[in-house]
Amino acid sequence: MKSLQITLMTVLSAALLAGDGTAQAPLRLTLEDAISRGLETSHRLAELGARQQGAEAAADGRHAAGMPQVSAQAGYTRTNHVDIFAVPGAGPLGIPRVIYPDVPNNYRTRLDFQWPIFTFGRVDALERAARAEAQAVGLDRAAARNDLKLEITRAFWAVVTANETVRVVDESLKRMDASVEDMRNRLKVGLVPPNDVLSVEAQRSRQQMLLIVARNNVEQALSDLRRLTGMPPDAAVEVDGALETAGPPIDPVARLVADARAARPDRKALETRVEGADERRSAAVADKRPVVSVGAGVDYARPNPRIFPRTDEWNSSWDASVNFSWTFWDFGRVRATVAEATANGRAARERLAEFDTALDVEVRQRSLDLESARASVPPAEDAVRAATEGRRVVGDRFAAGVATSTEVLDAQVLLLQSGLDRTLALANVRLAEARLERALGR
Numbered sequence: 386m387k388s389l390q391i392t393l394m395t396v397l398s399a400a401l402l403a404g405d406g407t408a409q410a411p412l413r414l415t416l417e418d419a420i421s422r423g424l425e426t427s428h429r430l431a432e433l434g435a436r437q438q439g440a441e442a443a444a445d446g447r448h449a450a451g452m453p454q455v456s457a458q459a460g461y462t463r464t465n466h467v468d469i470f471a472v473p474g475a476g477p478l479g480i481p482r483v484i485y486p487d488v489p490n491n492y493r494t495r496l497d498f499q500w501p502i503f504t505f506g507r508v509d510a511l512e513r514a515a516r517a518e519a520q521a522v523g524l525d526r527a528a529a530r531n532d533l534k535l536e537i538t539r540a541f542w543a544v545v546t547a548n549e550t551v552r553v554v555d556e557s558l559k560r561m562d563a564s565v566e567d568m569r570n571r572l573k574v575g576l577v578p579p580n581d582v583l584s585v586e587a588q589r590s591r592q593q594m595l596l597i598v599a600r601n602n603v604e605q606a607l608s609d610l611r612r613l614t615g616m617p618p619d620a621a622v623e624v625d626g627a628l629e630t631a632g633p634p635i636d637p638v639a640r641l642v643a644d645a646r647a648a649r650p651d652r653k654a655l656e657t658r659v660e661g662a663d664e665r666r667s668a669a670v671a672d673k674r675p676v677v678s679v680g681a682g683v684d685y686a687r688p689n690p691r692i693f694p695r696t697d698e699w700n701s702s703w704d705a706s707v708n709f710s711w712t713f714w715d716f717g718r719v720r721a722t723v724a725e726a727t728a729n730g731r732a733a734r735e736r737l738a739e740f741d742t743a744l745d746v747e748v749r750q751r752s753l754d755l756e757s758a759r760a761s762v763p764p765a766e767d768a769v770r771a772a773t774e775g776r777r778v779v780g781d782r783f784a785a786g787v788a789t790s791t792e793v794l795d796a797q798v799l800l801l802q803s804g805l806d807r808t809l810a811l812a813n814v815r816l817a818e819a820r821l822e823r824a825l826g827r
Contacts, residue, residue: 411621416541419614419624423537424530426615433526440522444515451508453500462491484694492699493686501678507671510664517661524657527650531823537613538819543606545626546812551599553804558596560776561589561797568790581790588794592801628811632759632818635752641825642748648826649744655737662730669722675711680704744824751824755817762814765807772800 414422424430470485501508568585571577611620636644646652682704684691689700712719776796782788 411623412616413623413625414541414610414614415625416538419541419610420534420537422614422616423533427533429529429533430526433522433529437519437522437526440515440519444512444519447508447512447515451501451504451512453498456497456499458493458495458497460493462493464489464491482694486688486695486697488688488695488697490697491686491688493684495682495684495686497680497682499678499680501676503677505671505674505676507668507674507676510668510671514661514664514668517657517664521654521657521661524650524654528654531650531826533613535819535823537610538822539816540606540610540613541624541626542628542812542815542819544603544610544624545628545815546808547599547603547606548624549628549808549811550805551596551603553801553808554592554596554599557797557801557804558589558592560800561585561592564793564797565589576786577790584790584794588797628808628815632755632814635755635821638749638752641752641821642745645744645748645825646741650826652737652740652744652826655733655740659730659733659737662726662733666723666726666730669719669726672712672719672722675709678708678710680706680708747824748821751817751821755814755821758810758813758817761810762807765803765810768803769800769807772796772803776800 466487466489467485469483469487471481471483474480474482565582565585568577568582572579572582607622608618610624611618611622616622635641683701684703685699685701687699688695688697689702691702692700776793776799779788779792779796783790783793
């Protein structure tokens, strides 16, 4: 019986702990419905979507850095009083002319224009790096979608497996009830000793316990499915799925590996980040080059320092300039930045190479797992048929008085064990198919 209980717990191991459901009109879910609801309500995907929007906004900011900038400025300055500077005036009146008046209140406004017209590709490289990162975050979201699909698929088939386990144990319990009734009738007429009845009743109690465990695990698996599909913990749910449905044939491993390299979004994200690292290195190298920019502006101030002599009046002025900036000595700052970007690019390439190595092994393992899981189903079905026939034969022999009650109990247990083994084999096929799909990036 210990091996029987261990098998039952192995079959139901995919179900996770959560809240209980309440009695209400059940929502019937297919696997496709569950995946669709899960993708729509996932907080994890919503977080990655927000991160993608932030990365795209950062890329737009990098693009704007190479565009003209127009700003409006205004200010007020209060200064101390100064001595007025004036020169004697000419003419009969001799009124002196003020050259530098005492103007403690200074007002200034300016409309300013700046445009870096040549940066040796630094701005463009930074923009391309930011675009690559935004694309990589989007691919990370696609990879998270595939991970979530696998989780939902696993939870869905855990519910189906738990339901099938309940059915197998319930059928076995009904057969055991009939055996208990039969043994009690035989005891009354003196055909069997009391200990045979007690043995059958004990076996019936064990199977009753297994049925309670199986039903509880149905609710646990449903709770996990509700969580992944964004439903309330007490929502009434029924799953529409069959373990016996045959899957498509397995393609050759070489083709599967090629398909995975072409389709896996997490691999594409690594490739994109390699490109982004190269662009950041190009931007760092461009820091060694000069920057040419143009500028212009219109000032409207009181007093305007460009108007001579100064007067406590509003006056306008303008300017235009071409600026050349070149940092030719920075104590190794640019060299260190280039070295850092180069190392990051090399690390990204090594990570991509490691991913390809692991991907090849993962696809091959998942393909072999599916092949093994499918190969285990026919023997399990044969075992069920053999156990069913064996129970029938033992029952007939027991009715004829040539078999013991112990043999009947052993046949009952063997039939239950074979039914659970068949359920486990079918569940393993479904999980192996889901893991292979995830490995292929589908």
